[in-house]
Structure formats: C-alpha cells, structure tokens
Amino acid sequence: MNIIEIKNLSHRFADGTLGLENVNLTIREGTFVIIAGPNGSGKTTLLKHLNGLLLPTTGTIRLAGLPVSKNLAKSRQMVGMVFQDPDSQIVGETVCDDVAFGPENLCLDRSEVKRRVFKSLKIVGLLDFEDQKPHLLSGGEKRRLAIAGILAMEPNVLVFDEPFSSLDYPGVKQVLKQIISLHRSGHTILVAAHDLEKVIAHADRLVIMKDGKVVKDGLPSQLLGELEAFGIREPCASRLGMEVQSWLN
Amino acid sequence: MAELSAFNFRHGSSVLHGLDVRFKLIFLVLISFASLKAYTVALSVLTLVLVASLLHAQLTFKSILKTFRYVFVLLAFIFIARVLSTPGSVVAEFKAISITREGIYDGALICWRLVIVVLTGLAFVLTTRPSEIKAAVEWLLNPFPFIPSKRIATMMSLVVRFIPVIFDQARETADAQRARGVDNRKNPVYRLRKLGIPLMRRTFERADKLAVAMEARCYSENRTDPWLCARLRDWAALFVVICLCMFIVVW
Numbered sequence: 001m002n003i004i005e006i007k008n009l010s011h012r013f014a015d016g017t018l019g020l021e022n023v024n025l026t027i028r029e030g031t032f033v034i035i036a037g038p039n040g041s042g043k044t045t046l047l048k049h050l051n052g053l054l055l056p057t058t059g060t061i062r063l064a065g066l067p068v069s070k071n072l073a074k075s076r077q078m079v080g081m082v083f084q085d086p087d088s089q090i091v092g093e094t095v096c097d098d099v100a101f102g103p104e105n106l107c108l109d110r111s112e113v114k115r116r117v118f119k120s121l122k123i124v125g126l127l128d129f130e131d132q133k134p135h136l137l138s139g140g141e142k143r144r145l146a147i148a149g150i151l152a153m154e155p156n157v158l159v160f161d162e163p164f165s166s167l168d169y170p171g172v173k174q175v176l177k178q179i180i181s182l183h184r185s186g187h188t189i190l191v192a193a194h195d196l197e198k199v200i201a202h203a204d205r206l207v208i209m210k211d212g213k214v215v216k217d218g219l220p221s222q223l224l225g226e227l228e229a230f231g232i233r234e235p236c237a238s239r240l241g242m243e244v245q246s247w248l249n
Numbered sequence: 250m251a252e253l254s255a256f257n258f259r260h261g262s263s264v265l266h267g268l269d270v271r272f273k274l275i276f277l278v279l280i281s282f283a284s285l286k287a288y289t290v291a292l293s294v295l296t297l298v299l300v301a302s303l304l305h306a307q308l309t310f311k312s313i314l315k316t317f318r319y320v321f322v323l324l325a326f327i328f329i330a331r332v333l334s335t336p337g338s339v340v341a342e343f344k345a346i347s348i349t350r351e352g353i354y355d356g357a358l359i360c361w362r363l364v365i366v367v368l369t370g371l372a373f374v375l376t377t378r379p380s381e382i383k384a385a386v387e388w389l390l391n392p393f394p395f396i397p398s399k400r401i402a403t404m405m406s407l408v409v410r411f412i413p414v415i416f417d418q419a420r421e422t423a424d425a426q427r428a429r430g431v432d433n434r435k436n437p438v439y440r441l442r443k444l445g446i447p448l449m450r451r452t453f454e455r456a457d458k459l460a461v462a463m464e465a466r467c468y469s470e471n472r473t474d475p476w477l478c479a480r481l482r483d484w485a486a487l488f489v490v491i492c493l494c495m496f497i498v499v500w
Contacts (some may be wrong), residue, residue, distance in 0.1 A: 088458035
C-alpha cells in the first residue's frame with residue numbers, strides 16, 4: 001500500500017522563488033527512503049509538505065489516501081517530523097513536558113498522555129532523564145528527545161531532516177540505531193540528507209533532488225555511482241569499489 | 250543557554266512547586282499590591298520570606314543576584330530620579346542640584362518595593378510550568394463572557410516560554426560581539442544599536458522556527474491542560490499569605 005502519494009507538486013515561495021517543481025513520488029508503507037541532494041535542492045521544502053507545514057502551489061499530496069491540505073491535524077499526527085535543529089523543536093521545560101506536548105495538543109486523556117510519554121521515553125532510552133532540562137542534554141540525546149516527542153503522537157511516517165548534522169560519532173550511532181529500530185517496528189522512514197555515508201547502508205530506496213526536482217529515484221546500490229554528478233559525496237567504501245557498511249558494525 | 254537565566258521553570262519538589270497554580274497567581278497579585286503599601290519592617294519580613302522561598306526552590310543566591318543585574322540598572326535610575334526630585338532637608342548640594350534625606354529614603358523604599366515585586370514574579374515563574382500558567386489564567390478568566398480566555402492564556406504562557414529564549418539570544422549575541430572587541434567602543438548608543446538589531450532579528454527567527462515546530466506537533470488553544478486541584482495546603486497557604494499581606498498593610 002502507498003502511504004504517501006505526491007502528484008505534480010510545485011511550490012513557489014512568497015518571493016517568487018520556485019522551491020519545488022512538478023514532483024511526483026509514491027512511497028510504500030514500511031519503506032526506508034533517503035531523499036538526497038545538495039543544500040537548496042528542495043529536500044526540506046518537500047518534507048514540510050508532507051504534514052502541511054507548507055501547502056502546494058499546485059499539485060496534491062495524499063497520506064493513506066487522504067489529501068493533506070484538507071486534513072492538516074490528521075496529517076501532522078500521521079507524519080512526525082524531526083527537524084534539523086533539535087533546539088528549535090524543544091518546547092517543554094522538562095524532558096517529560098516536551099514529550100507530552102504533542103499528545104496534549106491532540107486533546108488526549110491525561111492518563112493516555114502519561115502512558116504515551118512513558119512509552120516514548122522508554123523506546124528512546126531517556127526514561128532516567130524525565131525531569132531533566134532538555135537544554136542540558138547532549139546533541140544525540142536532544143535528537144532522541146525530539147524523536148520521543150514525535151513518537152508520542154503515534155505517527156505512521158517518520159521524517160528526519162538532516163538527522164546527523166552537528167552530532168559526534170556516539171551521537172550519530174545513537175540516532176542511527178533509533179531510526180533503524182523504528183523502521184524495524186514498522187514505521188515508514190524518510191531521511192533527508194546531503195551526506196549519505198552514515199545512513200545509506202540501511203535504505204531501501206534513494207531519491208535524488210536537484211533544483212527542486214526529483215532527478216533520480218531507485219535502489220541505493222544502483223545510484224551510488226551517479227551521486228557526485230548531483231553534488232552529493234559518494235560514500236567512501238563505494239569510491240573504493242567496496243560494499244557500503246553500516247556505521248553500527 | 251536558556252537555563253542560565255533564572256526566569257525559567259525549574260523542576261523541583263519545594264512547597265511552592267507543589268501549590269496549585271491558581272493560588273500562586275493570586276499570591277502574586279496580593280503580595281505585589283501589598284508591597285506597594287509596605288514600609289521597612291514589613292519589607293524586611295517580605296524579603297526574608299521570598300529569598301528563603303527562592304533558596305528552598307533550589308535557586309542559588311548567586312543566580313538571584315545575577316538575575317537582578319539588569320533590574321538594578323532600572324532601579325538605579327528610579328533611585329536617582331527620586332533622590333533629586335524630592336524636597337526636604339538637604340544632605341548635599343551641588344549648584345542647583347540638591348540631595349535630600351527624604352529623597353534618599355523615598356528612593357530606597359520604592360526600589361525595595363519593586364525588588365519585592367520582581368522577587369515574587371521570579372518565585373512564580375521558577376516554580377510554575379508555562380502550561381500550568383495557561384490553565385490557571387484560562388480558569389480565572391472563564392467567568393467573564395466577553396474575554397477570550399483561551400487566547401489570552403495561550404499568549405501569556407507563550408510570553409513566559411519566550412523570556413528565557415530572548416535572554417539566551419541576548420547573551421549569545423553579546424558574547425559574539427565581545428569576542429570581536431565591542432568593549433573597545435565606548436559609545437553606549439553604538440553598542441546598543443549593534444546589540445539590539447541582530448538580537449531582534451535572531452529572536453524573531455528563533456520564534457518563527459519554534460512556531461513551525463509547535464505547529465508540526467498540532468499546537469492549538471484547545472489542548473489537554475494540566476489537572477488543577479485545590480488541596481488543604483493551598484487553602485492553608487492562602488490563609489498565611491492573606492495574614493502576611495494584612496501585616497504588611499497595617500504595619
């Protein structure tokens with residue numbers, strides 16, 4: 001089943017710049033898709049359309065058959081987005097408050113909010129930090145908190161915008177492990193990235209964007225050799241003619 | 250980082266943390282109004298009570314003073330204005346300017362009262378989550394039919410949420426400018442302009458990012474608010490605060 005269907009999507013910003021041009025994409029439920037492209041290629045703009053943070057100038061986006069523009073609240077519950085800068089996503093005064101923010105916005109019963117907070121913090125391994133101030137967490141922990149905040153809304157699709165930016169090696173491993181475990185638990189995963197080294201070994205599909213257009217779409221193994229032509233660095237192992245290994249090995 | 254500012258909720262288990270937010274809001278109003286009628290003895294008692302409450306709520310004496318460094322600038326202006334404009338027995342004189350004993354007393358008294366108001370606000374913000382403030386304001390405004398209680402409550406909680414963000418930005422911007430030698434420029438207008446413009450721009454940018462992140466998590470005025478429950482200790486605290494306010498006004 002296709003969980004995301006994007007048809008002829010174009011987006012023009014208020015200043016007249018074309019952010020996306022005639023994007024067509026369908027994503028099957030449970031797949032792990034990487035959306036790659038250099039800065040300014042339209043990755044974030046595309047992701048923001050999936051939960052209605054941006055609305056199309058032309059074209060349509062459907063989530064499980066429902067048009068996003070007519071079901072904004074449902075779309076935002078279905079598509080959880082982890083932003084590039086986790087600090088801008090943290091709204092709570094404590095870790096626990098921050099995770100509760102989403103379920104509270106869904107007007108859930110207080111006991112249900114509590115259950116979801118506990119469950120999400122347990123999944124990302126932050127249960128011991130529940131009364132901690134979010135700003136005191138490390139980069140990797142902040143990113144996991146952002147994931148917990150999204151998980152508490154029980155989404156079907158998880159969207160990560162440059163999830164490894166400004167993380168150290170242990171932070172990258174923590175977040176990668178989390179993403180893979182969420183994929184294994186049945187979530188559809190979309191990762192926007194310009195550096196594929198850390199994540200490509202786990203993806204089912206690679207979509208390459210340039211200047212607001214989808215220029216390539218296929219299996220990662222088939223597209224690795226073409227990356228540099230689109231301003232994306234080819235993973236080291238692939239350059240040396242070897243198979244790309246997971247960062248978790 | 251935002252947590253360096255004391256005007257920020259801190260998780261804790263103090264008496265103030267445990268009180269119902271509606272009562273705390275009422276205490277804030279009562280103590281602030283009562284302090285405007287207070288004199289030295291009552292102000293001393295209030296200062297002791299408030300500083301003890303803040304220390305009990307795990308705020309250090311150093312961070313209280315740090316929080317007050319900007320307030321002290323404002324208080325200095327108020328004090329000087331009062332000292333120079335109050336008639337009375339002259340202590341010192343320079344040309345047409347005279348400093349009076351009554352002016353010094355009045356200035357000190359007004360500044361002390363304002364310190365009490367700020368300390369009370371600090372104790373409130375330090376021990377109350379913005380979501381609780383929203384719920385309390387909404388509850389208190391609910392009986393008034395023509396007031397959009399949800400909207401006002403949301404705005405208030407967002408303002409409280411943004412105070413540490415603005416402090417955070419100001420500190421980062423000032424540090425970045427100090428690293429580039431702004432201390433060598435003695436003109437305060439130049440320095441204020443160089444700090445103010447980027448600070449405003451960055452604050453708005455960050456507010457915009459936060460608003461998008463909140464929108465992505467379905468933020469709306471209608472949400473599950475914290476459970477408000479008045480217990481015996483809240484009524485006991487109300488009784489103590491009313492007694493304290495009566496003592497302040499009468500003394």
